[in-house]
Amino acid sequence: MTVNDDSFTNWKNREEIAESMIPIIGKLHREQDVTILLHSRSLVNKSVVSILKTHRFARQIAGEELSVTETLPFLQALTTLDLGPSQIDIGMLAATYKADDRGLSVEDFTAEAVAGATGANKIERGEGRDVVLYGFGRIGRLVARLLIEKAGSGNGLRLRAVVVRGGGEADLVKRASLLRRDSIHGQFQGTITVDEASSTIIANGNAIKVIYANDPSEVDYTAYGIKDAILIDNTGKWRDREGLSKHLRPGIDKVVLTAPGKGDVPNIVHGVNHDTIKPDEQILSCASCTTNAIVPPLKAMDDEYGVLRGHVETVHSFTNDQNLLDNYHKADRRGRSAPLNMVITETGAASAVAKALPDLKAPITGSSIRVPVPDVSIAILSLRLGRETTREEVLDYLRDVSLNSPLKRQIDFTTAPDAVSMDFVGSRHSSIVDAGATKVDGDNAILYLWYDNEFGYSCQVIRVVQHVSGVEYPTYPSPAV
Template identity: 90%
Template sequence: MTVNEDAFTNWKHREEIAESMIPIIGKLHRERDVTVLLHSRSLVNKSVVSILKTHRFARQIAGEELSVTETMPFLRALTTLDLGCCQVDLGMLAALYKADDRGLSVEEFTAEAVAGATGDQKIERGQPRDVVLYGFGRIGRLLARLLIEKAGSGNGLRLRAIVVRRGAGQDIVKRASLLRRDSIHGQFQGTITADEATSTIIANGNAIKVIYADDPSAVDYTRYGVKDAILIDNTGKWRDREGLSQHLRPGISKVVLTAPGKGDVLNVVHGVNHDMIKPDEQIISCASCTTNAIVPPLKAMADEYGVLRGHVETVHSFTNDQNLLDNYHSSDRRGRSAPLNMVITETGAASAVAKALPDLNARITGSSIRVPVPDVSIAILSLRLARETTREEVLDYLRKVSLSSPLKRQLDFISAPDAVSSDFIGSRHASIVDAGATKVEGDDAILYLWYDNEFGYSSQVIRVVQHVSGVEYPTYPAPVA
């Protein structure tokens, strides 16, 4: 057999295994609320090729490719266990098993690794929690996609309604079309129909009521069967406690803001300070996309090396706040054409660090440049460390953080030498360390952090909503603190 024939035969074999994984992954998700991951990347509702590509991507972070032949035995082992609601990372299972020298079988090792999700300790499936989206723009529609995707088991979070101002003719049809097709993030994965007679969008079987209102005080959500819901405000119109409290109408019990909160509103970066949310807190902010991008790696570096001071320069994609062509704008420079210019502007991300990391005794400054790309940004984080180190040590540390620490869902790692911004469209991590661009000299470190300022941020928002709703299930094997 020639090399080419051998490679093709190997591919077909792995393709067959990946194909057999799909119904197992789907059944675990639908029947038990078990989400199967591979190095923090969900394998639920993925195609054969997507599963194989996710396995191959492991070499970017773990240093070597992972084969479906290695992970399939662990997946089969999961089906023999009485699992409760949880997430299971096959990549972590395979890596830990390889390093284990006790001679356990795959079945024995798997049962031990996920013991917290079985028996008396397992989490039983509860009733779904209602969610309402107030605003249906860029972030609102991506949140809708994520909520619909995560409703596959019929439990957890359930998108019940969106609140918008009434548009001109065919409002429902046009909003459904914007959810169905996205110029950046591609087609919606599923089916969408619009029922104008009942003002309802039906997406993958989820009936989403479209409520028309000009302000929060005009809505009684109980009229639409909504109860004890979490409302996500995507408009950014109200950012302090007084303004956001207007949403606490009949049917709404908590409000989550997708913009930096003002005053005493808690700014939350999931993975870093979400444990500061009090059970009775009704108003929460998810800070900004840039704050979510820089705080996790900043915490990681501060924990290991100490940080004396820092500066973040964000090179940010343009947004709807800017003008398509030169026109009046209330802010300096933002009136100039977004797709034709680099625009120097301000960022509040640096000052927001203090709210998310109150124990960090370091001054962090920041500035921003908007550039002519529609999505994905990069934060250049320049740090003065409390001790000297080397580039190799920092990269090895950040790689481990991305693989097995409590920050592994927030911080990703890539070593590809030719990676560019469009490669990170759709990333669900808050930020991605670019190993090739990282610079370290003595006590000075410069990290280049990619982030999908739309989808990555929306994923962080959903994690906060899952946490406050009580449907944020534990991951096994447990991350290494």
């Protein structure tokens, strides 16, 4: 047998194993509300090839590819346990088992590692939480996709309604079409139908009422059977507590803003300060996409090295706030054609760091350049550290953070030598460290951080909503602290 024949046979064998994993993953998700992860990446509703590619990803983290033959036994062991709602990382199970020297069987080790999600310890499945989207633009539609994707078990977040201003003839059909097709993020994964008579979009069986209103005061949510809902305002029209309080009407319990909050509105970056949210807090902000990109790695670097000062320069894709062609705009420069120019503008991300990381005393400055790409940005974070280090040490540390720390859902890591912005469209992390571009000289470090300013940010929004709703299930094995 030739090398080519041997490689192909090996691939076919792994395909067969991955195929056998799909029904197990699906059944655990539907029947027990268990999400199977592989190094923090969900395997729910993934294809055979996607599962194999996710296993291959481990090569750039651990130095070698993770095989489905290694993870399948742990997945099979999970089917024998009385599991409650949780997220279980079979990549972490395989890695920690390999490092364990007690000689336990896979079944015994797995039972011990996920004990917090079994038997008397398991969380009871809740009834779910209603969610309303106020606005249906770029972020609103991506958040909708994520909510629909995560509704598989029927016990988590339930997207009940979308509130928009009336757009004229065929408005509902056009909005459904924008949810179905996206020039950047591709086709919606599933089916979408429209019931114009009831003003409803039905996506993968989820009935989403489309409510037309020009102001929050016009909506009676209880008329649609909506109760104790979390409303996600992605219009950016209101940023302070007074304005956002308009949403707190019968049927709405909490308001989450997808833009930086002003005044005393808490700015939350999931993974960093989400545990500071007070149970009775009704209004909060998810800060900006750039804040979510820089705060997690900034915290990681401060924890290990100390940060004395820093500057962030963001090279940011253009947004709907800019003009396609030169025209009047209330802000300086943003009136110039977005697809034709690099546009120097301001960013509030640096000042927002203080809200998310109040213990960080280092001054952080920032500026931004909008460039002619439709999605994915990069933040160049220049830091003066509290001690000298080396490039190798920093990269080893950040690689480990991306794999084993509580920030592993926020920070990703790439060693690809020819990585470019389009490679990170659809990334669910808020920040991806580019190892090849990283520079370290003594106590100075420059990190290049890619981020999908649309999708990665939307994932962070969902994580915050899950946390305040009580359906953010624990992850096993628990990441190192």
